[in-house]
Amino acid sequence: MKHSRFIRVLKQSVPTTFRLFLGIVFLIYGLVKLYPGQFGVPGPDAVTTNGEGFVMAWTFFGYSRIYEIMIGLGEIISALLIMIPRTATLGAICYFPIVINVTMVNYVFEIGVQDLSTVMTIMCMILLWLDRDRLLLLLEKREKEETSL
Known part of the structure; x- marks a missing residue:
């Protein structure tokens, strides 16, 4: 009896923990992009970095x-929806996809930050x-609607 209760609690708490963690991390990163801006304005020497990946990516995103x-x-929208x-x-x-x-x-x-991502x-x-199961039901429903047209 206690074993099945533990499994039930685990099945509820793990996805909830994942959703909250993912939501909080994306909320923080999303808000930083809005204000003050995560990437900043690229400087005049940003393009002459000889392919340093980090600087090139930040220059592109900050442009x-x-x-x-x-x-x-x-x-932010994904974070709020997932939470x-x-x-x-x-x-x-x-x-x-994000x-x-x-x-x-x-x-x-x-x-x-490859580990975190x-x-x-x-x-x-x-x-x-x-x-x-829920996603497959949606796909099946859509497929039935398309074949009935």
Whole structure:
């Protein structure tokens, strides 16, 4: 009896912990992009860095303030959706491509937080996997609607 209770609590607490962690991290990163700005304005010598990945990536992202704001809004919206239980699945769907992009940028440009972004990607994948039945039902429903037209 106690074993099944432990499993039930574990099944509820792990996804909740993942959602809150992912949401808080993206909320922080998103808010920093809005104000004061995470990347800053590139200096005149930024392009002459001989391919240093970090500087090149930051120069690119910092070049357009609007682009930085859009990235920040995407992270904030995904963070809020994933933290609210009713919208958590939609949040994970929105979160996943953003976190994949962040992870790839971190590895390709050697940003230095590859571990964090990898863990975040895996956590989001686990949340999507746990919601796979609901997601498959949506796909099946959509498929039936398309075939009935």
